[in-house]
Amino acid sequence: MTAPAWGRIMEFYSGLRMDSPSGKALGLRTPTLRWQVLCAGICALLLTIGISRFAYTPLLPIMRNEAGLSYLAGGWLATFNYVGYIAGALLAATTAKLSAKYLYYRVGLVLGVLSTLGMAMTTDPVIWSALRFLGGLSSTAGMLLASGLVLNWLMRHQHKPELGLHFAGVGLGIMLSGAAVALMAPFLAWDEQWWAFGLLAALIFLPAWFWMPVPQALSTQAQAMSLKPPSDRTMNLMVATYFCAGFGYVLSATFIVAILEKLPLLTGRGSWVWVIVGLAAAPSSFAWDRIARNTGVVGALIIAYLLQIVSIVLPVLTEHAGLNILSAVLFGGTFVGIVSLTLTQVGRFFPANPAKAMAKLTLSYGVAQIAAPAMAGYIAAASGSYSGSLEVATVVMLLGTGLLIPLYLDERAHRAT
Structure with missing residues (x-):
């Protein structure tokens, strides 16, 4: 595409405002x-x-x-x-x-x-x-x-x-x-x-x-909906456990299509494996909100971590098509919930600037997404299979679940007061 063409695209986007002719023509309002x-x-x-x-x-x-x-x-x-x-x-x-x-x-x-x-x-x-x-x-x-x-x-x-x-x-x-x-x-x-x-x-x-x-500054009434800023200990635990979640997520996301494509039922249908993950993920974050209302956010996170561990372990234990598809469903149904619950919680800790706090946790999640595939590549090259990488992911996710326990005890104590 030529430079003038790029320029016209940018001019169009920069002119998109609620009161612009483009906005009014499309019927869009504030x-x-x-x-x-x-x-x-x-x-x-x-x-x-x-x-x-x-x-x-x-x-x-x-x-x-x-x-x-x-x-x-x-x-x-x-x-x-x-x-x-x-x-x-x-x-x-x-x-x-x-x-x-x-x-x-x-x-x-x-x-x-x-x-x-x-x-x-x-x-x-x-x-x-x-x-x-x-x-x-x-x-x-x-x-x-x-x-x-x-x-x-x-x-x-x-x-x-x-x-x-x-x-x-x-x-x-x-x-x-x-x-x-x-x-x-x-x-x-x-x-x-x-x-x-x-x-x-x-x-x-x-x-x-x-x-x-x-965005606008929060009113006093809106600030009352926020949570008390966490201690350094709480933030450090959240960063560490979210790193573990990123580690488990990226290994499952990297290998789930390759694993299921080896099954006769899904050979050559990798795109549909991705659809299965998406179908499970789409309603899951809404469902995890409902679960968190009853168990607390950290309680819901512990359940989600444990279910994701099951999704990681199943392909290691069996080649049964149904159980491996269940693995994809569990993976899709948990990883978005973990992200949603974690980022919402930290956003409520810092309501004046939630994206900044969310970004700090995302950095730990992102570092895991770079480190884990590199490690997995070496393990797969040495062993000739994905099983070793998934076993490491299981251990890391178990560690992340353990790190949630002190946060859960703090949450229970807070809910009791």
């Missing part, structure tokens, strides 16, 4: 309803996580076959995406002003669209790496910045400070990317599929842009 704000957050996740980040997962084998992407280059593209995500988390963690976070959120949406479209325009691994980095950077707009902005609006308007519905966008995004590739693959080449994802991202962009409200 958000005043809870469903509008939640829709903006979900669309931000669909764009930046479901498309900009996760579309690469089911498209990877197609790009290997059709675009000449090597195994080594494919691994590097994934690494650059994670590095971009951590860079975005660092930016969010070091930014205090709400106005700046809102600006970064909007920039992230634009980057999500442009980095997706850009993947179709080249076969240069260096340019692809830069685009995947930008795609990872945009992911923080949905996962961190949108989460903080939605939580800010909910608390300002005296709604329950829960992000379960918002984080349903992660599961919907996974389901969207997997189903889209499965349906497009028989008819479209690899670059045409990236074009299709880019156009879809541009459509989803609109509600994510227009319906996300400008």
Whole structure:
């Protein structure tokens, strides 16, 4: 695409305002309803996580076959995406002003669209790496910045400070990317599929842009819904246990498709495996909010960690197709809940700037996502299977569950008072 064409795209996006002709023509107005704000957050996740980040997962084998992407280059593209995500988390963690976070959120949406479209325009691994980095950077707009902005609006308007519905966008995004590739693959080449994802991202962009409200300082009444700031001990435990969750997540996410594709029932249907994970993930965050109301947030987290351990162990213990599909369902049904519950909790600890606190935890989660695959690669090369990596993931998740126990005891003591 030529420079003037890029310029016209940027001019269009920069002119999108509620009072602009574009906004009025589309019938979009300043958000005043809870469903509008939640829709903006979900669309931000669909764009930046479901498309900009996760579309690469089911498209990877197609790009290997059709675009000449090597195994080594494919691994590097994934690494650059994670590095971009951590860079975005660092930016969010070091930014205090709400106005700046809102600006970064909007920039992230634009980057999500442009980095997706850009993947179709080249076969240069260096340019692809830069685009995947930008795609990872945009992911923080949905996962961190949108989460903080939605939580800010909910608390300002005296709604329950829960992000379960918002984080349903992660599961919907996974389901969207997997189903889209499965349906497009028989008819479209690899670059045409990236074009299709880019156009879809541009459509989803609109509600994510227009319906996300400008953040404002919390009122005294809204601040009363927040939690007492945690001690250093509590924060350190949360960071450590979230690292363990990131470790378990990335190993399962990396190998679940490869493991299930070896089963006769699902051979050659890796995209549909991703859909199974998304189908389980989409309603799970909402369900975990309900569980947390009865057990407490940390109690719900302990249950989620234990179920995810089961999802990791099943492929090690058996090759039974049904049990391995159950593993995918349990994985999808737990990892989004763990993210949702953890980030919502830390956001309520720091209501004035929830995205900054969320970003600090996300850094530990992100470091695990870089370290774990590298370790898994060495184990797989030495053993010839994924079992050793999954066994290590099980141990790490058990450690994370143990770290939750003192937090659970603190939570019970607080609920009793």
